Amino acid sequence: MDASEIPLDSAAHTHDGFFKAVFSQPEHAVAFFKSHLPAEVTALVEWPSLELLPGSFVKSSLQQAHSDLLFSVRMGERETLLYLLFEHQSTPDPAMPLRLLGYMSEIHLKHHKENKLPLRPVLPFVLHQGPDRWTASTAFEDLFELEGEAREALLPFLPKFSHALLDLTRFDPSAGEEDARVRAVLQLMKLAREKELLRFFRWLSRFSAKDLSENLLRLILLYAMHSDSDLDAEKIYHNLSSNPELEKSTMSVAEKLRAEGRVEGLTEGNWIGKIQTLEEFLEKAISSNEVLEAMTLAELEALHALLHREYEVRFKRG
Template identity: 35%
Template sequence: MTPTPHDALFKATFSQPEHAAAALREVLPAAVTARIDFATLALQSGSFIDQKLAASQSDLLFSARLGRTSVFIYVLFEHQSTTHPLMAFRLLEYMVRIWHGYLERHPKSTRIPAILPVVLHHSDTGWNAAVAFQELIDLPPGTLALIAEHVPHFRFVLDDISAETDEALRARAMTALGRLVLWCFRHARRPDELVARLSGWYEVVREVRRAPGGGAALARVWRYILNIADPAQPRELLQRLLAAAGPEAEEEIVTIADYLREQGRLAGEREGQRSALLKQLRLRFGELPEQVVARVRAADAAQIEGWIERVITSPTLDDVLTER
């Protein structure tokens, strides 16, 4: 599945331990951060979210030393318009998947590592649901205390940036890139407002550019803004973005804008070729099976071109679609 702009920027930025460590120090309880050796923070492979939720969630798993043992830190980024009331249950499912993976790698282990769940959230409403798993248990009043030790019990760390001001985000003890990316997420639903406010972040942008790899990092930010904007007047938005980002960003932004336009043109051409191929196949062979339509929709440019060349001369539908 093609990653969303939110997913791509989140992972490109916070998969780097430097940016992740600073963000985690900001939101984890101080007593916990004092015991974690963030110099050992390391990204782990894998994603644990349900594929049907991939358009609204992204996740990263880290490990770090805590005293004489290791702990997992699981960060879930939720970028949807509302709060999910069963988030604690969803997190429990993801945590169990993490433990399953750990035990597959360590089949002789008789203990499992702790997982610190962290949710980065942004919505129109702000967070308004439970953050503790036990709050989801449906029991008569006063009963939970009687069975509390017999049911799962955890709270996730919530970083709700929905109502954070620009000043509060700018003041966070994080890397410049981390602060800039969170600010972009905070205003992502109103791209025009994001661009209008960008000039106020000029010094942060300059700080990002001065850091190692800063130019490439900013290119990802500009691509994100242009991807989410989808403006009615793209040229006007581009000019506003150029004015707000400063002259240093002109080459980066113009190059990315050209790239996005070219990708859009190519995508349009490919979609036109798919539609033309499906029409030709129906004219030759009648109504098409669903799996054939799905195969054409998922095909790349080279496959489509090959099928178009064979559709007139091939005697059967199978012969058209047979790879050669």
């Protein structure tokens, strides 16, 4: 499975969709892992071998707060799996190692069923968007209350692993991320959670237009404008005005999105695209174009406002 099989435009309207749309692309995943895995691991990985594997191990009831991607890479003569879990719920989960154990067990059982032994190592990585800082332990053994002799006696019988963690509430992408594309993505995710998107575009104005592909700019605009209903293209252009080249590139992408009904506008087609996106995210039946086209502009605006309020209550507040 490659990025071309993922519905980037509709997916990019959500936290989890933006994550998947960006990091399902191998070049972005490679840059991310190279920056944030331990050096002793990255030195052993044959990065051109990285491949996105199909499927998700997050249960449907948790998919609005968690998303995951599974990658295969070569390390020497053996295949290793990199499991990237994205968490964007309001409060960090102290039982995360237990959840990861379940996901890793599913991965191992699937492999054993299809290929028998030996199993492939699975390296779990959690990307936490916030808003609260991650204070829970990343080690599975710390989920137990073991003291003294009992701890020493029982630890050999317990699963032992830790997950890697990037907590965006503690990480400054502008200073700590080498790859320009990943730096922009992580800074956007961080400031979107902090509701500081205009500050993001002022910061982005320091980028060269050559650093950001049209596809990445497209995803950035879709995600940003859905994350903040008050954000519009003119505000974005104003905050990019110190960089005419990037402003021009962004305007070009925004015009294409507007023509497709993907961003704020006053036409029925624009409202239809926004309504169908919200219905998809809220797991409602998707209204057909025929039904929506029969509504007046005022009715479309009212329906969008109703869906957007439900989105705010369910996913953005608290």
